Amino acid sequence: MGQRSPLRVLDKYPNQWIAIVNKKVVSHNSNLSKVKEIAKYNAHKKIIPTLFIDIDEHIYGIINANN
Numbered sequence: 001m002g003q004r005s006p007l008r009v010l011d012k013y014p015n016q017w018i019a020i021v022n023k024k025v026v027s028h029n030s031n032l033s034k035v036k037e038i039a040k041y042n043a044h045k046k047i048i049p050t051l052f053i054d055i056d057e058h059i060y061g062i063i064n065a066n067n
Contacts (some may be wrong), residue, residue, distance in 0.1 A: 016057045019048045 009018065009025065019027040019039030027039035032050065037050045052060040 010053055013053045014050050015053065017050055017052050019043075021048055038062060 006007075013025070016030050017026050017032045017035040017036050018025050021039065021043040024047050026048070027035045028041045029035045029038070035050055036048065039050070040046070049061060054060065
């Protein structure tokens, strides 16, 4: 993981949620709960920004919604 370029993220994770810690993708999946679970385990943090990468290249994000 660890992608930094926004274009690479759009291409690599279409229609998926991604979790970002220290400018790196630490988890990705189409299931938001799974992304949060894996990200918390990998990053050892309680609050982890998550984004949804839409296939039409829109990005939707959640900073802290009951992480």
